[in-house]
Amino acid sequence: MKERCDHIIKGGRIVCMDAGFRVLEDHFILVRDGLIQDILALDRLKDYKAQSVVDATGCLVIPALINAHSHLPMTYFRGLADDLPLDRWLSEYIWPLEAKLVDADFVYDASLHGAAEMLKNGICLSNDMYFHSDMIAKACSRAGMRVIVSTAVIAPDFAGDPALYEAKMLELEDFCRDLPLAECALAPHALYTCSEKLLKACAGYALKHDWRLHTHLSETRLELEDCLKAHGKRPLDYLADLGFLEARCMFAHGVWLSGEECRRLGASNSAVAICTDSNLKLASGFAPLKSMMEHGVRFAMGTDGVASNNNLDLLEELSTTAKLHKALNGDPLFLPAREAFAHVTIEAARALGMEDTLGSLEPGKAADLCLVDIQNLPSSPCYNPYSQLVYSMGSHQMRDVMVAGKFAVRDYQLVNLDESELIEQADEFMRKIQREMQK
Ligand SMILES: [Zn+2]
Known part of the structure; x- marks a missing residue:
């Protein structure tokens, strides 16, 4: 039998x-x-x-590969404004367009497109951050891809009352219960867009509800300098003192981490999503991989949003990262191929605390x-x-x-989506965005 x-x-x-x-x-x-x-x-x-x-x-x-940091709905902003520094790119293009165009339908359609692109690139899970997260969870589930959705929050949201954000996240958690491929996390967008009160509250909610945290950290030199000026501390030290390292946090970028910050990170349950292509394109710098590895910092790779990458291709990210850091360290033995590949598979799963279920081919996973x-x-x-x-x-x-x-x-x-329909829909949005930019 x-x-x-x-x-x-x-x-x-x-x-x-x-x-x-x-x-x-x-x-x-x-x-x-x-x-x-x-x-x-x-x-x-x-x-x-x-x-x-x-x-x-x-x-x-x-x-299948694991993407540690993304903004799926930004797929519709691919190539819209290139060759700019991060602060101008955000304040002159991305934020004004998001304020005018981003609604639930936009997020759903653009996420469907992004999920389709990720799946075709071999990605089974993305750790995402954006708005209308329920729509992202719904789109990924329809595409057949896993997602950790986190609703980005900035200081003026919810009238500055963090408890309203907690309530919104409880709703999202409920929504995701019916979607077996989706989970949720908290996402204070960055220390420069959130108040201290909001950041501290988020660290507290993460512990209270056993939620993951997801935030941008030390992406640019400007962020580091402003943080030192405003708080007298480096970015990771500032967030650690607000409770972030007691929870499980995925810090995106980590370009300007010091050796001491790497030491604190290595002793924690948190991890870094390095986003090499995005950092290269925006000329933000390079994550200090050697120091991170010496201090045992868990790290994975992220595509970041398409608007700053400009694709959702982890193998490309992997190739660039491995070669770049060999050159930066003057050492061809640095980050050999097998070890590099682990950081989009089993080590990426470990960085998200999911190594018992994902990241390797073994019975029971x-x-x-x-x-x-x-x-x-x-x-x-x-x-x-x-x-x-x-x-x-x-x-x-x-x-x-x-x-x-x-x-x-x-x-x-x-299998679950029509590729030509997705392309047609993206073109339709492009025309809408172009009309909006001409106003
Ligand atoms: Zn990002």
Whole structure:
């Protein structure tokens, strides 16, 4: 009698990203009820039958990627205002347009587009921050992608009363209960847009409700200088003294962290989402990766919003980060390929406190995986899968993407969404934005 399961993925090279960094050949993966039931040698295949058997010959089978910092709805702002410093880019373009255009429909449509792009790039989970978070959760769930949604809050919101933000987040938490792929977190936008009262309250709510925190930190030199002037402390020290390190916080950017700040971070449960492409494009600088690693800071990689990247491509982020930091440290041995790849898979899961369920291919973990086609010129010959993934492969090689045991991309096509419709809708919004900018 054969044992039943939902999917069998057979053959290929299975890049487990488990503690032993095993790469298995002549094996198959059993998927059942959204989980990896087992990974077995091919001679056991005869004992099982499945609704679908997927042939992974000529592919790498990898854990799906985790994006540690994004703003999904900003996908509709791609290329709208480039080549500017962060403060002018925000105050002259992004914030005025957001004030005029951002409503629930905009957020839903743009998030759908962003989720589709992420899925096609092999991303199974994004740690997002924006407004109308319920719409982001709804859009990602429709696309078949996991998301941690956090409603960004700035000081004037909710009439300066943090308790109203807490109430709003409780509503969001309720809303997400019916969406198995969505979770929520608190997001005071940044220390320069939030009052001390609001920041302190958020740290307190995170502990009270066991919510994650998500905020921007030390992105620019200006932020560091202003913080020193206003508070007499460096940014992380300022937030740590308000209680942020007692909670679990994902700090986006961390470009201007000092060695002492890295030491404090390394001793905490918090983590940094480094956003290399965004920092390069806005000329903000580079996260001090060497110091972060020396102090044991957990870190993952984030695309940031499309408006400052200008895509949602983690493999590209990975390649740029690995090469940039070798050059900055004058050391070709720094951040080798296997270690770098861990920071978009198992280490990214650890940075979010989700390593028990995500980030590697192991029995009992979620069936979140990608089949990457390596039967092509740029991927041949494949001596070392990690080298391929970090230095030569493109995200367009993601053939199939499975999230929670369901295919969201199959044979390069979105399963739950119509790609041409998404492109048409984005063009429609572009025309609306252009009309708005001419006023
Ligand atoms: Zn950001």
